[in-house]
Amino acid sequence: MKDLKKYLDANQERFLNELLELLRIPSISADPKYKDDVRRMAEATAEHLRAVGLDKVEVCSTPGHPIVYGEKMVNPKAPTILVYGHYDVQPPDPLDLWTSPPFEPVVKKTKLHPKGAIFARGSCDDKGQFFMHVKAFEMMSKNDTLPCNVKFMIEGEEEVGSKNLEKFCRDNKKKLACDMVLISDTSIIGNNTPSLTVGLRGLCYMEVEVTGPNKDLHSGVYGGAVANPVNVLCQMIASLHDKKNRVTVKGFYDDVEKLSAKERKRLNDAPFDEKTYMKDLGVAELRGEDGYTTIERTGIRPTLDVNGIWGGYIGEGAKTVLPSKAYAKISMRLVPHQDPKKTEKLFQKHFESLAPKSVKVKVTAHHGGYPVVVPTNSVEYKAAEKAMEATFGKKSLPQRGGGSIPIVAMFDQVLDARTVLMGFGLDSDDIHSPNEHYGLFNFYKGIETIPYFHQFYAEMKRGKK
Numbered sequence: 186m187k188d189l190k191k192y193l194d195a196n197q198e199r200f201l202n203e204l205l206e207l208l209r210i211p212s213i214s215a216d217p218k219y220k221d222d223v224r225r226m227a228e229a230t231a232e233h234l235r236a237v238g239l240d241k242v243e244v245c246s247t248p249g250h251p252i253v254y255g256e257k258m259v260n261p262k263a264p265t266i267l268v269y270g271h272y273d274v275q276p277p278d279p280l281d282l283w284t285s286p287p288f289e290p291v292v293k294k295t296k297l298h299p300k301g302a303i304f305a306r307g308s309c310d311d312k313g314q315f316f317m318h319v320k321a322f323e324m325m326s327k328n329d330t331l332p333c334n335v336k337f338m339i340e341g342e343e344e345v346g347s348k349n350l351e352k353f354c355r356d357n358k359k360k361l362a363c364d365m366v367l368i369s370d371t372s373i374i375g376n377n378t379p380s381l382t383v384g385l386r387g388l389c390y391m392e393v394e395v396t397g398p399n400k401d402l403h404s405g406v407y408g409g410a411v412a413n414p415v416n417v418l419c420q421m422i423a424s425l426h427d428k429k430n431r432v433t434v435k436g437f438y439d440d441v442e443k444l445s446a447k448e449r450k451r452l453n454d455a456p457f458d459e460k461t462y463m464k465d466l467g468v469a470e471l472r473g474e475d476g477y478t479t480i481e482r483t484g485i486r487p488t489l490d491v492n493g494i495w496g497g498y499i500g501e502g503a504k505t506v507l508p509s510k511a512y513a514k515i516s517m518r519l520v521p522h523q524d525p526k527k528t529e530k531l532f533q534k535h536f537e538s539l540a541p542k543s544v545k546v547k548v549t550a551h552h553g554g555y556p557v558v559v560p561t562n563s564v565e566y567k568a569a570e571k572a573m574e575a576t577f578g579k580k581s582l583p584q585r586g587g588g589s590i591p592i593v594a595m596f597d598q599v600l601d602a603r604t605v606l607m608g609f610g611l612d613s614d615d616i617h618s619p620n621e622h623y624g625l626f627n628f629y630k631g632i633e634t635i636p637y638f639h640q641f642y643a644e645m646k647r648g649k650k
Contacts, residue, residue, distance in 0.1 A: 186575075186636065186637065186640070188328050188330075189324045189325070189328055189330065189633075189636050190633065192324050192327065192328060193324060193629065193632055193633055196320075197629060200320050200628075200629075200632065201292075201303075201625070201628070203233070203316075203320075204303070204308075204312065204313060204316050204628070205290045205303070205305075206229075207226065207229060207230070207233075207272075207307075207312050207316065208288065208290040208303070208305040208306070208307055208308055208312055208313075209288055209289065209290065209305075210222055210225055210226045210229060210288070211274075211277075211287075211288045211306075212225075212226035212227075212272055212273050212274055212307070212341065213273070213274055213275070213276050213277075214249075214250055214273035214274075214341055214342050214343075214344050214345045215275070215276055215344060215345050216276060220250075223250045223251075223272075223273060223341050224250070224251065226272045226273070226341070227244050227250070227251040227252075227253050227272060227339075227341055228244060230253045230272050230339050231243070231244050231253050231255070233316075233319050234253065234255035234319065234337055235255070236323075237319055237320075237322050237323035237326060238257065238322075238323070238326040238327075239255035239256060239257050239322070239335075239337065240255070240256055240257055240258070241254070241255060241256050242254070242255035243255070245353065247342075247349035247352075247353060248349055249341075249342050249345075249348060249349045250273065250340070250341030250342050250349075251341055252338060252339070252340045252341065252349075252350070252353055253272070253337070253338070253339040253340075253341075254336070254337065254338055254339075254360070255336070255337045256334070256335065256336040256337070257322070257326070257331065257334065257335050257336075258334045259331050259332075259333070259334055260334065261334075263332065263333050263334050263643060264333050264334070264364040264365070264642060264643060264646045265333065265334040265335070265336060265362065265363040265364050266333050266334070266335050266336070266363060266364065266365060266366075266367050266639065266642070267336045267337075267338060267361060267363035267365070267366045267367070267600070267602065268315070268318045268335065268336065268337045268338070268366075268367050268368075269338050269339070269340075269366055269367070269368050269592070269596070270311050270314065270315025270318065270337075270339045270340075270368070270369065270370065271311045271315065271339065271340050271341065271342075271343030271344070271347075271370070272307075272311070272312060272315070272339050272340070272341055273340070273341045273342060273343060273344050273345070274306050274307035274310070274312070274344060275306065275307075275310070275344050275616075275617050277306045277619070279619060280619075282619035282620070283619045283620055284304070284620055285304055287305060287306040287619075287621075288305065288306060289305070290303050290304065290305035290308065291303075291304050291305075292304070292625065293622075295622070297376075297611065297613060297624070298622070298624040298625070298626065300624070300625050300626050301624070301625045302614075302622040302623060302624045302625065303622060303623050303624075303625070303628070304620055304621070304622045305621065305622075306621055307621070308614075308621055308622055308623035309610040309614040309616050309621060309622065309623035309627075310370065310610070310614075310616035310617070310621065311343070311369075311370045313610075313623040313627075313628055314369040314370055314608060314609065314610065314623075314631065315339055315369065315370075317369060317609070317628060317631035317632045317635060318337070318367070318369065318635055319337075320632045321631075321632050321633075321635035321636050321639075322335060324632070324636060325636050325639065330636070330640075331639070332639050332640055332642075332643035332644075333639045333642065333643050335639075336361065336363060338361065343370075343590075343592075345552070346390075346551070346552030346553075346554075346591070347591060347592050348552065350592055350595070351592075351595050351599060354595065354596070354599045354600060355599055358599065358600065361600055362600070363600065363602050364602065364646070365565045365602050365603050365604065365605060365642075366593075366596045366600070366602050366603070366604040366605070367604075367605050367607065367635075367638070368590065368593070368604060368605070368606050368607070368608075369606075369607055369608045369609060369631060369635075370590055370606075370608055371385075371586050371588075371590075371606045371607075371608030371610070372586070372608050372609075372610040372611055372612050372614070373581075373608065373609055373610070373611065373627075374455055374456065374582060374584060375456070375611065376611070376624070376626055376627065376630075378455070378456055378579075378582065379573045379574075379577040379579065379580075379581040379582070380455070380581050380582040380583065380584045381566065381569055381570060381573065381581050381582075381583055381584070381605075381606065381607060382559070382583075382584060382585070382586045382606035382607075382608060383558065383559045383561055383566075383583040383584065383585060383606075384484065384485070384521070384556070384557065384558045384559065384585035384586065385556060385557045385585075385586050385588060385589055385590055385593060385606070386484075386487070386488075386518040386519055386520055386556050386585075386586070386587055386588065386589055387518070387519035387520070387523060387525055387553065387554050387555045387556035387557075387589055387591070387594075388516060388517070388518060388519065388525065388552070388553050388554045388589040388591060389516070389517040389519060389525040389528040389529055389532065389550075389553040390492075390514070390515075390516045390517075390550070390551040390552050390553060391514070391515045391516070391517075391529065391532055391533075391548060391549065391550055391551065392512065392513070392514050392515070392548075392549045392551060393418070393512065393513050393515060393536060393546065393547070393548050393549075394510060394511075394512050394546070394547040394548075394549075395414040395417055395418045395421070395496075395510065395511045395512075395540070395544050395545070395546055396414060396509060396510050396544060396545045396546075396547070397411060397412050397413065397414040397417070397507075397508075397509060397510075397543065397544050398411055398507070398509050399509065400509050401497075401506045401507065401508055401509050402506070402507040402509075403505065403506070403507070404505040404506055404507040405505060407507050408507055411507060411543075412541065412543035412544055413507050413508070414496060414508055414509065414510055414511040414544055415496045415497055415508055415511040417511070417540070417541065417543070417544050418494070418496065418511040418512075418513060419494075421536065421539045421540065422491055422494070422513060422515075424539060425489055426489070429474065429475040429476075430472065430473055430474045430475060431474055431475070432487065432488070432489045432517075433535075434489070434531055434532055434535040434536075435531065435534075435535055436531045437487065437489075437517075437528070437531060438487070440522040440523050440524065440527075441486075441487060441520055441522065441523060442485070442520055442521040442522050444485055449481060449485075451583075452480055452481060452484060452485065452584070452585065453478055453480055453481070454582070455480060455582050455584055457479065457480055459471065459479065462479065465613060473486075474486055483587035484584070484585030484586065484587055485520055485585055486520065487517065487518055487519050487520050487523060488517065488518045489515065489516075489517045490515070490516055490517075490518075491513055491514070491515055492514040492515065492516050493512075493513065493514040494511075494512070494513040494514075495511070495512050495513075496508045496510055496511030496512055497511070514551075515532075517532065518587065518588075518589065519555075519556050520556050521556045521557075521558050522556075523556060524555070525553030525554060525555060526553070528553075529550045529553065532548070533548040533550075536548055552591070553591065554589050554590070554591020554592070554594065555591065555594035556589075556594075557590070557593045557594050557597075557604075559603070559604065559605070559606060560603070561583055563603055564642070564645045564646060565603050565604075565605045565642065566605060567641075567645065568605075568638055568641040568642035568645050569581075569605045569607045569638055571637070571641045572607075572634050572635075572637035572638035572640075572641055573607070573634060575634070575637045575641075576630060576633050576634040576637060577630075577634075586606070590606075593606070605638075607634075607635075607638065609627040609628070609630055609631040609634075610623060610627060611624065611627070
């Protein structure tokens, strides 16, 4: 591995510059205006896969955005690793909160990243992280130390629910056949505290529409006589939590996994400073479900949150209007044994029951995904644990992530492949927010660690200890 480290040290600046070029492409999958840029990002990703020596690289069309595929089969007897990532990014709004343009990447030093961090949309989620695997492959390939067969599948719709990925996997099961899936789209506890994600919450994403009068009304003429849909919507949303901050949707907690006291203690053994956490977020207190710690609330407990709410006049100045409609987007994070389809129905029934006769309610399900728990006694996990220890110098801690990667459960079902979640970002890297960034330390540490995973996994699969 010394030769690989030398190669990394000699090529750090080039690796960084190549990533910066990718970050300049506004591959926003949610906005049709950026369709050509998303395609351009797919083509650029394919070019990088070809440049590092992958074979059969192709940009595969789907009804939505393309999926980039490439492979390198070095030995039919060697294990095969499928690397998954995504090249699409979240919309950068609100733009006025960025300290530098979201698609003009800059490197700046911060308190948590004294060696510098790349500020740009997609730097951590997920361009910087999937690109670590591309560069790690280059190092192994150039130094003739590739111990595993490697396949890459980089998609362009993760940020909009990966709606075409399952069909692609089912249609291409033979092409994608592998022993395991390796994903870097998660975080570590800290740069001095390595960790591996062993659980992800699922997702149920809904939109609600509340309609009152058949047109906008003058609030002076009609105010007080006709129900205001914005007021009604706010009242309905407020009722979705009780005084203990528990979700009031009937049946919501019926299938929630209950962890033992021992398991909860292990989760809370992770280093966590509540005062620093609040200071970083600029809040005076924390709030969540009674009876659980912050680590538990964000990892093992389900949630319901409003992601957006609108209605009426929101332009400059004043307009005294009583709106006809009000809207909200609501997401629920789910934990093991909760079914997103079942949750959709529970939420719809409950929300509709809250509506007074003065309004009509429409509930629409957008996308969702199943929660996942990764076994810690598998060869795959042990290889990742050993790889992290090799580069960080200490054993990694298992942690449950609060976010969702819906396709992990699908890989298990469709490809019959276990997944390792070996990410290198930090929770404080502001993914999905203005000023998203990714530490140079983390970027290079990922490139350094990934070859160790390939080596240890190949050895363990051959029965070596």
